[in-house]
Amino acid sequence: MMRWWHVISIRCVLLGLASITNLRAQQPASTTTAADVQGSMLFASNCGSCHGSDGRGGEHGPDIATDSDVQRLADSDLIAIAKNGVAGTGMPAFGWLGQEKLTSIVQYLRTLQRGQIDIKLPGNPKSGEALFFGRARCSECHMVNGKGGFIGSDLSLYGAAESAGQIRSVVVDPEKNLPPQKKATTVVSHTGQKFTGMLKVDDNFSVSIQTMDGNFLFFQKSQLTHIDLGSYSLMPANYGATLNDEQINDLVSYLLHVGSENSKRSPTQSSKSDRDDE
Ligand code: HEC
Numbered sequence: 001m002m003r004w005w006h007v008i009s010i011r012c013v014l015l016g017l018a019s020i021t022n023l024r025a026q027q028p029a030s031t032t033t034a035a036d037v038q039g040s041m042l043f044a045s046n047c048g049s050c051h052g053s054d055g056r057g058g059e060h061g062p063d064i065a066t067d068s069d070v071q072r073l074a075d076s077d078l079i080a081i082a083k084n085g086v087a088g089t090g091m092p093a094f095g096w097l098g099q100e101k102l103t104s105i106v107q108y109l110r111t112l113q114r115g116q117i118d119i120k121l122p123g124n125p126k127s128g129e130a131l132f133f134g135r136a137r138c139s140e141c142h143m144v145n146g147k148g149g150f151i152g153s154d155l156s157l158y159g160a161a162e163s164a165g166q167i168r169s170v171v172v173d174p175e176k177n178l179p180p181q182k183k184a185t186t187v188v189s190h191t192g193q194k195f196t197g198m199l200k201v202d203d204n205f206s207v208s209i210q211t212m213d214g215n216f217l218f219f220q221k222s223q224l225t226h227i228d229l230g231s232y233s234l235m236p237a238n239y240g241a242t243l244n245d246e247q248i249n250d251l252v253s254y255l256l257h258v259g260s261e262n263s264k265r266s267p268t269q270s271s272k273s274d275r276d277d278e
């Protein structure tokens, strides 16, 4: 809804049909100001083609919205990077825009970093939610907002730190796109028995895995002949075939939407590093 007004207000500015302030009166929940609108237009036309309209990265530029190293840079550093570019990389210099425009671009980038601007969703989050808990059976393994399974990670905040493209690539091809530590570990005992599950403990002497049925198995390393870390992904590999493009877009939209809602509620929990520590 807010996104819709946002788009309309940009159009009206372009056509000179209505003042921004009139439209703003009709969107009480929004914190958008005239400066944001200018910043968002400048960002879209100068930076979005490489960094994505949400700043979360694209084919030609990295994520500059949720990347914590970029978030930590001072405004003056961000302005300097935009002004001078990064020599020897694909990041051009935008000094010709002038200080004032660069400042409003960086201010807009800050709002993207805080997740305050509704991100553009590739599909319908409501249909995505229905798929997640229904036909696609994601909730058999993943929890969102307290509902669902446990063998996969809790995805309540996942979308807050990932781009649509990243989520899509995991859903369509988890085998290729999940890092080894998010894949199953297989252990083989001296008697030749094999056990597979998610690795929970791995220290000098012991290993513990959680199997698909939820049980924890503990092994002394001396009991095992083989430990295959990150052997294969437990996530179904065929979503690219069983779901069509629109359904995958809906699922991606659901995770982006729920992640952004949850991170607004508890901003301190949304950072990537917290999740990776689990
Ligand atoms: C033609 C593609 C392109 C455009 C357009 C572009 N960038 Fe970049 N940008 C890049 C690439 C590629 C990098 C990575 C540079 C590197 O490897 O260090 C980058 C890096 C950055 C970084 C530094 C990230 C870091 O890790 O330190 C910032 C900040 C940034 N861009 C902001 C902007 C802003 C603001 C704009 C618009 C005014 C913009 N970029 C336009 C391609 C682009």
Ligand code: HEC
Pocket (backbone or CB within 6 Å): 132, 136, 137, 138, 139, 140, 141, 142, 151, 152, 153, 154, 155, 158, 167, 170, 171, 174, 178, 182, 183, 233, 234, 235, 236, 239, 251
């Ligand atoms: C049979 C269990 C299972 C099902 C069903 C399943 N997943 Fe997964 N998924 C996993 C496991 C296991 C992982 C890797 C461990 C983890 O989540 O960090 C994973 C990883 C992910 C990740 C990456 C999480 C991260 O932290 O990097 C995403 C996103 C994801 N799944 C989305 C989905 C979606 C969307 C569906 C439904 C279309 C789905 N999964 C269905 C088991 C499953």
